[in-house]
Amino acid sequence: MIVTERTARETAREFASRTIKKNIINLELAPGSLVSESEIAAILGLSRTPVREALMELGKTNLVEILPQKGSRISLIDYSMVEESRFIRLVLECAIVKLLCGGISKEAYACLQEKIRLQEFYVEHNEPFKLLELDNDFHRELFSLANRMQTYQLMNSMTSHFDRVRSMSLSTIKDIKIVEDHIEILQAIYEKDPEKAEALMTKHLSRYKIDENFIRTKYPAYFKA
Known part of the structure; x- marks a missing residue:
């Protein structure tokens, strides 16, 4: 442990x-x-x-x-619970990025850019669990900037099933896209484009569907039938 x-x-x-x-x-x-x-x-x-x-x-x-x-x-992983966890994040995080498209400070933008640079470092050094922590940190910062930390805490208490699949995805998939996603999401926020930011967040939180076959192949005993 x-x-x-x-x-x-x-x-x-x-x-x-x-x-x-x-x-x-x-x-x-x-x-x-x-x-x-x-x-x-x-x-x-x-x-x-x-x-x-x-x-x-x-x-x-x-x-x-x-x-x-x-x-x-x-517990074995139940994909219906993964989907419910993802749904919670999707609804709340799309709302958060649209809210942030009202404008963020230069300091906040620079802070998020620095977090992305750290993510790039750990992608290059193949440390998936550290990358998972930094991914969480990026999303938590979005809620913080929107002054919605109670919402984040509530969401975080309900999305552990989704987090297990995210962890497997980062350990399994070689062509990791989450950092690219974060760059694009941040750019949409900077450009104050809520529709684009929402679409990019939806794509970002839906990647586990694309990765599911790879994950199940590597971890066949981890899932309910």
């Missing part, structure tokens, strides 16, 4: 939930694999209780299956 430092304000349950969720999205905890409360607790330096609570919380969003008397299992 990948474990980052616990923040000062995190409870033990929040720390466990965040860490387990991150490892599910990054495929460190693979779909279909069994997980042990005691093993995770030992890795995180926690008691079993907050780990159990975290797994139950993740079970509510269908990322984890609680197996009575047997432990817990990372």
